[in-house]
Amino acid sequence: MSLRISVFGTGYLGATHAAGMAELGHEVVGVDIDPAKIERLSRGEVPFYEPGLPELLRKHVESGRLRFTTDAAEAAEFADVHFIGVGTPQKKGSYAADMTFVDSVIETLAPLITRPAVILGKSTVPVGTAARLAARVRELSPVGDDAQLGWNPEFLREGFAVEDTLRPDRLVIGVDKDRPGRIEEVAREVYADAISRDTPFLVTDLATAELVKVSANAFLATKISFINAIAEVCEATGADVVELADAIGHDARIGRKFLGAGLGFGGGCLPKDIRAFMARAGELGVDQALTFLREVDDVNMRRREHVIGLVEGELNGRLQGGKVAVLGAAFKPESDDIRDSPALDVAGRLHLKGADVRVFDPEAMANAAKVWPTLTFTESAAEAVKDAEVVVVATEWKEFRSLDPHAVADLVAGKVVIDGRNCLPAERWIDAGWRYLGMGRHSS
Numbered sequence: 001m002s003l004r005i006s007v008f009g010t011g012y013l014g015a016t017h018a019a020g021m022a023e024l025g026h027e028v029v030g031v032d033i034d035p036a037k038i039e040r041l042s043r044g045e046v047p048f049y050e051p052g053l054p055e056l057l058r059k060h061v062e063s064g065r066l067r068f069t070t071d072a073a074e075a076a077e078f079a080d081v082h083f084i085g086v087g088t089p090q091k092k093g094s095y096a097a098d099m100t101f102v103d104s105v106i107e108t109l110a111p112l113i114t115r116p117a118v119i120l121g122k123s124t125v126p127v128g129t130a131a132r133l134a135a136r137v138r139e140l141s142p143v144g145d146d147a148q149l150g151w152n153p154e155f156l157r158e159g160f161a162v163e164d165t166l167r168p169d170r171l172v173i174g175v176d177k178d179r180p181g182r183i184e185e186v187a188r189e190v191y192a193d194a195i196s197r198d199t200p201f202l203v204t205d206l207a208t209a210e211l212v213k214v215s216a217n218a219f220l221a222t223k224i225s226f227i228n229a230i231a232e233v234c235e236a237t238g239a240d241v242v243e244l245a246d247a248i249g250h251d252a253r254i255g256r257k258f259l260g261a262g263l264g265f266g267g268g269c270l271p272k273d274i275r276a277f278m279a280r281a282g283e284l285g286v287d288q289a290l291t292f293l294r295e296v297d298d299v300n301m302r303r304r305e306h307v308i309g310l311v312e313g314e315l316n317g318r319l320q321g322g323k324v325a326v327l328g329a330a331f332k333p334e335s336d337d338i339r340d341s342p343a344l345d346v347a348g349r350l351h352l353k354g355a356d357v358r359v360f361d362p363e364a365m366a367n368a369a370k371v372w373p374t375l376t377f378t379e380s381a382a383e384a385v386k387d388a389e390v391v392v393v394a395t396e397w398k399e400f401r402s403l404d405p406h407a408v409a410d411l412v413a414g415k416v417v418i419d420g421r422n423c424l425p426a427e428r429w430i431d432a433g434w435r436y437l438g439m440g441r442h443s444s
């Protein structure tokens with residue numbers, strides 16, 4: 001059955017969710033406070049890089065099943081199901097999540113709900129938020145208890161956002177167990193396609209749904225920092241963390257995924273989510289339960305220092321004026337997202353320490369230049385590495401993984417490559433005469 005849906009927030013999550021809902025047969029309006037974004041989306045353009053999304057979005061804008069507006073009243077009038085996908089960034093000067101945007105959607109939308117409707121929150125929020133907002137919605141809406149709020153956390157990965165939206169590996173719906181209302185029934189209609197394929201559909205209370213999301217991200221972050229901590233020990237002992245990860249990953253209880261040692265995790269979610277989780281635990285008086293996440297964060301940030309130290313070492317302690325190429329600015333490949341990007345952080349810090357840094361990224365240059373206008377960005381990887389004394393591979397784009405070490409050798413001043421993502425074929429680079437430094441690996 002086709003539903004009328006609105007999606008508040010048309011960033012990485014919201015724009016993908018809106019297009020995905022249209023693909024599932026629903027009629028959708030996307031709402032954002034940024035008029036420039038809405039104008040581009042209305043023309044069928046995606047204002048960020050996400051493989052497969054431009055085609056999907058254009059298809060549904062052209063079919064008329066998907067449109068965009070800055071007018072919340074229009075969305076309230078049109079839709080019976082409202083998703084909230086606005087940002088919950090880290091607050092300045094604090095670990096906590098900034099709830100201004102989510103709160104503002106509720107304050108605007110709830111009074112406009114004049115017939116029974118369901119609101120499903122998708123943003124990642126501190127536990128307790130949904131119960132607070134559900135009460136606020138009942139208070140503000142003219143239909144009172146007939147305006148119901150549940151929480152439906154999102155697990156998509158950037159770079160695979162379309163696939164993850166259309167074929168999620170699980171669906172979680174948080175419902176106030178004392179007032180379940182129509183939330184489960186409506187969510188089953190929204191996600192009928194995935195449910196028909198036996199996708200696990202888990203109905204929980206509101207707090208559990210909120211905690212599922214932050215626990216999943218905390219676990220992923222912990223797994224990455226675990227392997228990076230082991231990488232530190234490998235570096236001290238001459239062991240090889242990639243062989244080690246392969247070996248422990250064969251144990252099905254451990255698994256090989258997310259054991260990629262390197263520059264560590266970044267992005268708009270993992271770092272801020274573990275910090276917000278710690279902040280919320282503090283407010284709840286259970287901060288001790290999550291002190292290990294402090295360590296997870298510290299191990300992660302040390303990876304960046306480690307790479308900066310390696311560059312400095314290769315330049316004989318002389319960063320000032322040293323020519324360094326940084327390949328990659330995005331926090332991971334197949335994304336133009338530079339939020340808390342380890343690659344860009346390393347490039348920026350080397351630049352602040354006086355190195356002559358040149359950066360190239362296939363998709364993230366425009367975003368990176370906004371944050372680091374004083375960094376030098378080049379048109380190509382070849383231009384970035386020209387005359388470099390050290391090359392740092394900081395984001396594992398395919399374009400960098402498949403670089404020809406012989407061709408690159410002809411361009412550089414020094415054949416030193418730091419593989420910040422353990423993504424290069426080390427033997428090929430070594431055979432081509434390079435000094436190769438991996439993360440937690442034998443160097444040559």
Ligand SMILES: NC(=O)C1=CN([C@@H]2O[C@H](COP(=O)(O)OP(=O)(O)OC[C@H]3O[C@@H](n4cnc5c(N)ncnc54)[C@H](O)[C@@H]3O)[C@@H](O)[C@H]2O)C=CC1
Pocket residue numbers: 008009010011012013014031032033034037085086087088101104105122123124125154155156157158268269
């Ligand atoms: N990016 C991702 O891969 C995922 C993000 N999330 C969560 O989803 C939420 C959104 O994340 P992103 O899409 O990455 O953020 P984003 O920053 O790309 O997008 C947020 C959008 O919300 C808009 N906005 C702010 N206030 C608004 C309002 N009152 N009404 C309508 N629009 C408003 C902004 O203009 C912006 O376009 C966060 O809580 C994040 O943790 C969850 C899973 C995946």
Ligand SMILES: O=C(O)[C@H]1O[C@H](OP(=O)(O)OP(=O)(O)OC[C@H]2O[C@@H](n3ccc(=O)[nH]c3=O)[C@H](O)[C@@H]2O)[C@H](O)[C@@H](O)[C@@H]1O
Pocket residue numbers: 124154155156157158159217220224257258259260261262263264265266267268269270331332
């Ligand atoms: O809440 C969110 O926004 C999302 O956060 C992550 O997705 P995403 O940030 O898109 O990226 P990941 O693929 O998880 O990678 C995160 C970071 O970890 C790094 N990483 C990943 C895997 C690994 O083995 N090693 C490693 O350093 C990546 O380079 C990247 O910087 C989660 O994977 C999603 O399930 C979740 O929905």
